[in-house]
Amino acid sequence: MGIHNFFFSYINNFFLIHLLFWMGSGSSSDSSECDLFAGEWVKDASYPLYWPETCPFIEREFRCQGNGRPDLIYTHYRWQPLGCKLLRFNGQDFLERVRGKSIMFVGDSLSRNQWQSLTCMLHSSVPKSNYTLDRVGDVSIFTFTDYNVKVMLDRNVYLVDIVKKDIGRVLELDSIKGSKLWIGIDMLIFNTWHWWSRRGPTQPWDYIQEGNQIMKDMNRMKAFEKALRTWASWVDANIDPSKVKVFYQGISPSHYNGTLWDEPCANSCVRETTPVVGSSYPGGLPRAVSVLNSVLNTIKKPVSLLNITTLSLLRKDGHPSIYGLGGPTITDCSHWCLPGVPDTWNEILYNLI
Ligand SMILES: *[C@@H]1O[C@H](CO)[C@@H](O)[C@H](O)[C@H]1NC(C)=O
Numbered sequence: 001m002g003i004h005n006f007f008f009s010y011i012n013n014f015f016l017i018h019l020l021f022w023m024g025s026g027s028s029s030d031s032s033e034c035d036l037f038a039g040e041w042v043k044d045a046s047y048p049l050y051w052p053e054t055c056p057f058i059e060r061e062f063r064c065q066g067n068g069r070p071d072l073i074y075t076h077y078r079w080q081p082l083g084c085k086l087l088r089f090n091g092q093d094f095l096e097r098v099r100g101k102s103i104m105f106v107g108d109s110l111s112r113n114q115w116q117s118l119t120c121m122l123h124s125s126v127p128k129s130n131y132t133l134d135r136v137g138d139v140s141i142f143t144f145t146d147y148n149v150k151v152m153l154d155r156n157v158y159l160v161d162i163v164k165k166d167i168g169r170v171l172e173l174d175s176i177k178g179s180k181l182w183i184g185i186d187m188l189i190f191n192t193w194h195w196w197s198r199r200g201p202t203q204p205w206d207y208i209q210e211g212n213q214i215m216k217d218m219n220r221m222k223a224f225e226k227a228l229r230t231w232a233s234w235v236d237a238n239i240d241p242s243k244v245k246v247f248y249q250g251i252s253p254s255h256y257n258g259t260l261w262d263e264p265c266a267n268s269c270v271r272e273t274t275p276v277v278g279s280s281y282p283g284g285l286p287r288a289v290s291v292l293n294s295v296l297n298t299i300k301k302p303v304s305l306l307n308i309t310t311l312s313l314l315r316k317d318g319h320p321s322i323y324g325l326g327g328p329t330i331t332d333c334s335h336w337c338l339p340g341v342p343d344t345w346n347e348i349l350y351n352l353i
Pocket residue numbers: 128129130146
């Protein structure tokens with residue numbers, strides 16, 4: 001961690017012995033000691049790690065350049081932690097390390113964003129290697145056949161269940177039967193948050209249930225917390241840490257209000273082309289972060305938080321904005337362009353495994 005303690009021992013008037021103690025386990029590039037999530041964005045022309053042409057399967061939703069985004073500077077940034085350097089992503093090495101294993105992202109479209117990013121990063125590292133892309137129900141399966149590696153996405157926006165009943169669709173905060181798809185997977189990366197604030201016609205449930213109580217609605221932050229606790233209990237009851245690595249993606253932030261990055265006149269993220277300078281975000285952290293942290297603190301099994309919130313908050317320039325699925329009429333400041341910010345989430349994931 002670069003904490004150096006100097007002890008000066010005076011043996012006598014003529015000798016001075018300097019003893020240098022390195023605190024911690026080693027050199028200042030030891031990433032196990034360094035907070036990979038505190039840092040700043042620096043320009044680096046050797047990024048991005050791939051181009052859309054080398055990743056033919058990027059979905060239109062994230063394919064900003066293909067949708068007409070004219071600026072490219074936002075793709076040439078590298079995340080620089082304050083205390084150390086990230087190991088540059090090496091897809092071949094990643095695939096060797098997870099040979100024969102299965103990786104699954106579980107969550108909403110932000111999970112799809114990170115899943116697509118990882119498959120692009122891996123595929124463009126080994127472009128001649130065979131792959132298959134299949135879909136079974138809600139699970140998309142990208143298989144690197146030559147490595148016997150599966151990189152999967154289970155679309156499950158709340159983690160807990162929505163059950164069809166006579167009264168309608170019920171979001172059951174205590175029920176997590178969808179978890180049957182997660183058994184036997186070697187690496188799981190969970191996420192839920194963005195759908196908890198949905199209301200109106202795109203809200204996919206009619207009632208919400210906690211214990212035996214069925215309600216029309218409840219405080220959404222409380223509902224989010226309750227669901228996370230259900231998921232946390234599942235982790236504690238089902239994960240064998242010697243076999244399975246569990247990650248939580250962290251809260252991916254949106255950029256709809258320029259006041260939060262000191263540009264009150266900004267029209268959300270539209271026409272933002274560079275990150276916030278420095279390592280802190282003027283608007284602070286979204287409220288969901290403290291709920292997530294408090295639940296993660298109760299889990300007994302090891303769960304690594306990909307604490308991507310602040311580094312992503314700095315990237316007001318990273319969203320599709322008017323170059324997303326909705327085209328110029330719908331501004332998307334929630335998802336991320338690819339290549340782009342989720343590549344860094346995966347580069348950090350690579351540094352952690
Ligand atoms: C890809 O699959 C084909 C047909 O199964 C096989 O001939 C080829 O060797 C594979 N490529 C690699 C790089 O293993």
